Amino acid sequence: MNGNTRAMTTHPPTILRARFRSAIARVVWIGLGIAMHGGIWVEPVWAAEVAVLNDDGSTRALVGEIVEETTREVVVKTAAGEEQRIPVYQVDSVKYDQQPPELAAARSFATQGRFDEALPAMMAILDEIDAKKNSGLDAAIRFEVFLIKAKKGLRSPPDLPAAVEWYAQQKELLAGTRHHYPSLEWAGRVQLALGESAIAEELFSALGSVDWPGYRERSQRYLAELALRQGKAEEAARLFGDVVRSSTAGSTAQWERSLASIGQAEALVQSGKAEEAEKICRQILDDPAVADRPAALAPLRNVLGDALAKLDRKKEAVLDGYMWVHVLYSAEETEHARALFHLASLLGDIGYPQYAEQMAQILTTKLGQTEWAKKLQVPSP
Amino acid sequence: MTHSDILLPPGRREVRIYPPTPWARYDDVRDMGWIAHTVNRHKGASVADRFVRSLFVVAWLVSMIGSAFGADPVLSSPELEYVQAMRSKGLAPLVVEYLRDRRKNLASDSPIRADIEFEWAAALAASSEAASDLTDRQRLLDQARAAFESFRQSFPEHPRSVDASVQEASIELGRGRVRVMQAQLPGNESSALDLAKQARDFFRRAHETYIVADQRITGELSTLTGFLDPQKDRPIYRRRETLFQEQVEARFQSGLALFLMADSYATIDDRVGDPRKRKEFKTALRQSMGIFDKLAEEHRREVAGLYGSLWSARCLIALDEHTKADAILDSLLAHENRELEAFQREVFHFRLLSLAAQGDDGQVVRLAEPWMKENTARRKESSYQGVQWATAKSLIRLGENAEAAGEKERLFREADDLLNLVSRARGPLASQASREQLLLSRRRNRLLKGNSFVSLSAEGMARLDEIPSDASEEEKTRLRRDAVAKLEEALSKVDARDRPEDISEAKCRLAYTYFESARFDKTISIVEPLVQAEPEVPRSAEAALLAISAYARLIEQARSVPAGNSSSDLVSRLQSLVSVMTKRWPQSNTSDQARLLLAKIAFMEERWKDVPVLSDQITTDPLLQAKGESLSGSARWREAMALEASSPDRQALLTEALSRLSRASSLWPKEPTGPISAEHFRHEVVRADAALYSGQPKEAAESVLLLAPALESSQVDSLDPALHSSGVAIVMRTWLAQGDVDRAQKFFQKMAPSLAGTGNEGVTRSLLSLVRSIRASETSSTGATGPSSSSRKGLEALLDQVNDRQEGLEPKDRLYLADAYLSIGNGPKATALIEPILSSLPPADQVVGRLLLAKAESAAGKHPQAIASITALLKENVGVKEVILARGEILESAKDFSAAIKHWQWYLDRLKRVQPRPVELYEVTDRICRLALALPRTNPEAKKLLGSALRLPAYLLETDTNMPADWRSKLTKRVQELQSQ
Incomplete structure (x- = not known):
């Protein structure tokens, strides 16, 4: 049996109590296993705290034993003996009792990049x-x-x-x-x-x-992105458009629609319809779904920059597009590198070579490992 | 008491001034940002105190967390966050750019209108800091002041109007500082006292404005007393925080304004007497000190208090009260904290000022030298420059007191080096340092009045600097000669005491002067040993650049003389120099310049394969890479052209050539503001030409996008006429290749005045192409009716322009032009074009030439000549249809109807014998009918002709079953017309 003790606090008596309960549970499961299958049968039971994602983006904690974990759901048995089935997409995180304290530090490093x-x-x-x-x-x-x-x-x-x-x-x-x-x-x-x-x-x-909810849209969005990467801009715009028009309810689907709109604008830029792309980008900027979300705003500002640069409105490309990413959304590293790359060339064109140099320097020193930095170092023919 | 022991009073926070930005200056404390945050200190506090303080810390933390997620009424707009973030990142000029347009588009009732106006003014003020030119800085400050004034008037009730008062005061302070810097410039010696007076007025105004701002802030703060819940009352809570910071700032700056006012007496008015004896000087310092003391007292638990004490000590130093000043500085030095490092550097700076004021210059130098080495990374900070300045002044005083001449010179030289660094750093001490350098150089010259290397080279270089740019060439030559003599003499006096960097500098200046006088061999003889010297000597890279430039000129000269000396010796010498350079600086710009030069030489010597090999080694600079690629592309092109058209390698070479040329274009740095260089222009012309040759007009159009605007706005540097007209030609050819005739024509009309008198084949050919395209499009759009009168006029003007060009017009082209003239009915011009070239036409074109001449003569009304010409031509070319038709037409236009009738009938008889019947038979029948219809009834032959003319088509219509339908209907119509006669 893989089960262990349940301990949501570090207080020793609580841990002992939890271990005791877990041991009883183990015996029960073994007994059940023997009874059902006529032999020793191992059922996973892990004590844990599951952070469940609510619709509004907040989370609630569910403490109990994980009695089943499949690709689609996690079944948690609470202290009251009630079994709750949580779809995986609603599982924000799981804190296992057995997890060592060092894990928190490791995760923190990962979160900080x-x-x-x-x-x-x-x-x-x-x-x-x-x-x-x-x-x-x-x-x-x-x-x-x-x-x-x-x-x-x-x-x-x-x-x-x-x-x-x-x-x-x-x-x-x-x-x-x-x-x-x-x-x-x-x-x-x-x-x-x-x-x-x-x-x-x-x-x-x-x-x-x-x-x-929203996963079909997510899959489609990625497929559209794939088409975009393959240079099939028209096809990508169509696929992104399908996602944008989807009517699935829920915050995930809404989020996917917003990202797809940005992707659609990017595809339009690539297929030479920069004016249309600009219009879409400016519409998305007014969308409350992306407000305060740098993960969307950073690529959005970059795409707007691309569209304006394509229309030869370089100053606007800098000030309405790329510069936003540099000063407000620099935590989005890849997008920041992309913005810096364009700023490094456009700022010189609009009469600020000293800032262009500054941007190139930031790109090569702080984000030197990105493809954008490498692109800057080796100008393409 | 150390800083870490400072305890917080209830309701107050510890203010920490974060380390300043690299460019912040000692008198720029406000620019460092007064970032306040609370630090809980428990040491030595009672339990009750701890409780109160821990509550306070919790409240502060909650407020900070709240502020990170919530919306503040002042800063709620992402746009405002954006402009503020840009400003805080030192990008104020871009904020100005952004807001310039944004303000125009913002609705007058927009909720962020006032904040945007505030940011606009603040950005103007901040961008003045980035302006290197003092006049620009002054202008921006003036604009910022006006913008703040307008903000206060338009939004008097806005919460930020108090902030605006503080900003306005800061602008006054900034204006004063600009005046001080102007006064300290050596060039403003005569107006220095006036400028100082103006500066003091600004400082006084700044001080008064800060006081008013402080009062307003205090007034507003008094309404925000009592407990404020950081969560519920967050906007007001944060407002109180901001006001508190601004209050501290306003108080500090009001003191600083007074100090700067007093300091201006010491740094500017000192030239007319001891400033310390002036009452105003002392009064301002005492007042300033009073403010700093009060600040230190009121904020003794905060970093602001530390700065108050520091500046109080600074005032005491200026007042020569060193014991008190030292006591304060010693106590401040005890505050050791990583976050106070910048503050400690300032303390050290003031400590040196105190020591210097007490005459302890030796100690200043002893302390400063290791400190400067240790803090080199901070050299852009004002405190660092302040230390350099103080040390330089001490070195000068030590030098003045030194007895040995050598020691004197050493100390002066060290001081000069430091002053040079300060003046180049463009900090607030820059102009003062420049002035001091000038005074020092006079002192040194007096000292070295002998004929040492140092004095002679200084004199020689000073003479070079003094050559006025607007002097005549003779005058410049004379002055250069004097300077060269001095430098030569100086170099002959070099001894072991002279510094290698000074010797190298003198040599480089001398070599450059020779270079300017086109004495390239002399240049090489001076700089080549510098490059090859082992170990490396100072300025050898600069020498290398001069050497390769001189070699380039010499090689060019050698090649320009047809029977002159060969350049091969020069090239091999250059190659050996380049190999030294590439070994010494493999990845340097200088080596790459040398490689480019070798590539150019290889190109000139038509060693096509060597060019790309050399240019591919260029890696350091995009411009050099672009030039190398351009050269390689051209070399590959030439190589391809030398091959047979059927050679399989040819296409590969052409493709590579075009790809290298395109790469060069992408590498070529953009010239956003100024004109484009002639070299870049030439490259784009070559690329477009190659692209057109390869049938890729789209690629050519990329070059034309750059060429056309540059030509239209004359934005090309030193463009020679041949290149200019090549540019015009390539632009027109590209557009014509893309089918844009209109654009090509308009472009030519625009460029026509600048092309006058420039004979270039390319332009002529392009013009001819243009004419052809216009005629083709006219024909397709108007059909047989010919060009309209307006387009005829336009075409004629264009033809005249082509006709005026002497170069590039071949006889065949002239025939074409004559034909074009004829098509618009201008016989005389057509005749004038053909007559002179008729004899020089090749036999194949003789018939066409004579035919056109006959037609032209006819159109010009010279009928007898025309008839004679065409008849003679017909006798020799009796079977040529065009000649037969032309003779008939000429006879008709000469109104020689009987001869015309005879001619047509003769031709008709000939055609009747041909089977199957040719189309010409119907054509001639029709002509006869038309002639019969047109003949005046008075003409004796009219009646006879009418009869035969009627019979002929009627017969054909009846018997000829193979007659084409269009001719059948036409001839039927003619018969009807004849019958009606």
């Missing part, structure tokens, strides 16, 4: 965990390692193969867990960045097979 520190910390934790006893935690950490490697690779393309390799090793293990669909999404993003269109398409299509 300090991947080079987060990765060894995670791997060290992984080495110490007994995977057989704590398979839920083990899978969660393996997935988090994949996330770190994927994010690192997306920031610095030479690191992408490491993410692919790790995913290939963990794929089977993750396939039966709640990390299955999220890992498909990230694996798709990695393959997309590597230019492996066929594999990315397969992964994104699989992501669309799940019936969670």
Whole structure:
């Protein structure tokens, strides 16, 4: 049996009580197993606190024992004995009782984008965990390692193969867990960045097979992005348009629609319809769904910059587009690098060569590992 | 008491001034940003105190968290956040750009209107800091002041009108400082006292405005007393925070304004007497000190208080009360804290000022030297420059007191080096440092009045600097000669005491002077040893640049003399120099320039394959890379052209050429404001030409996008006429290749005045293409009716312009032009064009020439000549249809109807014998009919002709079953017309 004690506080008596309860639960499960199958049957039970995502974006904590974890849902048995089935898309995070305190520090490094520190910390934790006893935690950490490697690779393309390799090793293990669909999404993003269109398409299509609200749109959006990367701007604009017109309710779907609108504008820029793209971008700026969300505002301002630059309105491209990303949304590293790249050339064109130099310097020193920095160093023919 | 022991009073926070930005200056404390935050200090406090303070910390934290997520009424708009963020990142000039347009588009009732106006004014003030030119800075400050005034008048009740008062005071302070800097410039010696007076007026106004602002802030703060819930009353809570910060700032700056007022006596008026004896000087300092003391007292638990004490000490130093000043500075030095490092550097600076004022110059130098080494990374800070300045002044005083001449000179030289750094740093001490440098150089010259290397080279270089730019060439030559003599003499006196950097500088100046006088061999003889010297000597990179430039000129000269000396010796010398350079600086710009030069030489010597090899090694500078790629593209092009058209390598070379030329275009740095260089222009012309040759007009159009506007606005640097007309030609050819005749024509009309007298084949050919395209489009749009009178006029003007060009018009082109003239009915011009070239036409074109001449003569009304010409031509070319038709037409237009009738009948008889019947038969029949209809009834042949004319088509219509339908209907119509006669 993989179950362990339940302890939501560090107070020793509470831990003991929880362990005692967990031990009873273990005996019960074994008994049940014998009764049902006539032999020893192991059922996973992990005590944990599950942060459940509400519709409005807030979270609530659900404390109990995870009695079942599939690719689509997590079943939590609360202290009152009630079983709650939480769809995976509503699971914001899970705090396992068995998780070592170092995990919080490792996660914090990852959240801050300090991947080079987060990765060894995670791997060290992984080495110490007994995977057989704590398979839920083990899978969660393996997935988090994949996330770190994927994010690192997306920031610095030479690191992408490491993410692919790790995913290939963990794929089977993750396939039966709640990390299955999220890992498909990230694996798709990695393959997309590597230019492996066929594999990315397969992964994104699989992501669309799940019936969670907004996931079909997400899958379609990624497919549209794929088309865009392949230079099929017209097709991409059409696919993004399909997402924009979808009527699925819920905040995830709404968010996907907003991102798709930005993608649509980008596709229009690439297909030479910069005026139309500008119009869309300015409309999205007024959309409350993206307000205060740099993850959308950063690419949006960049696309607006692209459209204006294409229309040869360079000053507007700088001041209405790219500069916003530099001064307000610099936490979005890839988008920041993209903005700096364009600022480094456009600011010189509009009579501010000293700032252009400054931007190039920031790009090469602070975001030197990004593809944009490399692009700046080696001008394309 | 250390800073960490400072305890918080209830309801107050500890204010920390964060380390200043690299460019912040000692008198720029306000620019460092007064960022207030609370730090809970428990040491030595009672339990009750701790409780109150911990409550306070919690409240502060809650307020900070709240402020991160909530919306503030003043800062709620993302747009305002954006402009403020830009301003805080030092991008104020861009905020000005952004708001300039934004203000126009903003609705007058917009809720952010007032804030935008405030930001506009603040951005103007902040961008004045970025302006390097003092006049620009002054202008921006004036604009900012007006903008704030307008803001206060338009929005008197706006919460930020108090902030505006503080800003206005800061602007006055800034204006005063600009005046001080102007007064300290060596060039403003005569107006310095006036400028100082103006500066003091500004400082006084700034002081008064700060006081008023302080009163307003205090008034507003008095309405915000009592407990404020950081959550519920967050806007008011934050407002109180802001006001508190501004209050501290206003008080500090009011004191600083008075100090600067007093300081202006010390730094400017000192030239007319001891400022310390002036009452105003002392009064201002005492007042200023009073303010700083009060600030230190009221904010003794905050960093603002530390700065109050620091500046109080500064006033004491100025008042020569050093014991008190030192005591304060010593106590301040005890505050060791990482966040106070910038503050401590300022303390150190003031400490040196105190030591210097007490005459302890030796100690100043001893303390400053290791400090400057340790803090080199801070060299852009005002405190660092202040230390450099104080040290330089001490070195000068030490030098003045030194007895040994060598020691004197060493100290002066060190001082000069420091002053040079300060004046180049463009900080607030820059103009003072420039002035001091000038005074020092006079002192040094007096000292070195002998004929040492230092004095002679200084004199020689000073003479070079004094050459007026508007002097005549003779005058410049004379002055240069004098300077060269001095420098030569100086270099002959070099001894072991002279510094290598000074010797190198003198050599480089001398070499450059020779270069300017076109004595390139002399230049090389001076700089080449500098480049090759082992170990490396100072300024060798500069020498290398001069050497390769001189070699380039020499090689150019050698090649321009047909029977002159070969340039091969020069090239091999240059190659050996370049190999030294590339070994010494493999990745340097200088080496790349040398590589580019070698590539150019390879190109000139038609060693096509060597050019790309050399240019591909250029890596450091996009401009050099672009030039290299351009050269390589042209070389590949030439290489391709030398091959047979059927050669398989040719296409590959052409493709590579075009791709290199395109890459060069993308690498070429943009010239956003100024004109484009002739070299860049030439490159784009070559690229467009190559693209057109390869049938890629779209690629050519990319170059034309740059060329056309540059030509239209004459924005090309030193463009020679040949290149100019090549540019015009390529633009027109590109547009014609894209089918845009209209655009090409308009462009030509615009460029025509600038092309007058420039003979360039390319332009002529393009013009001819233009004429052809116009005629083709006229024909397709108007059909047989010919051009309209207005377009005929336009075409004639264009033809005249082509006709006026001497170069590039081949006889064939002249025939074409004559034909074009004929098409618009201008016979005389057509005749004038053909007559002179008729004999020089090749046999194949002889018939066409004579035919056109006959037609032209006819159109010009010279009928007898025309008939004679065409008849002679017909006798020699009896079977040529065009000649036969032309003779008939000429006879008709000469109104020689009987001869015309005979001619047509003769032709008709000939055609009748041809089977199957040719179309010409119907055509001639029709002509005869028309002639019969047109003949005046008085003509004796009219009646006879009418009869035969009627019979002929009637017969054909009846018997000819193969007659084409269009001719059938036409001839039927003719028969009817003849019958009606």
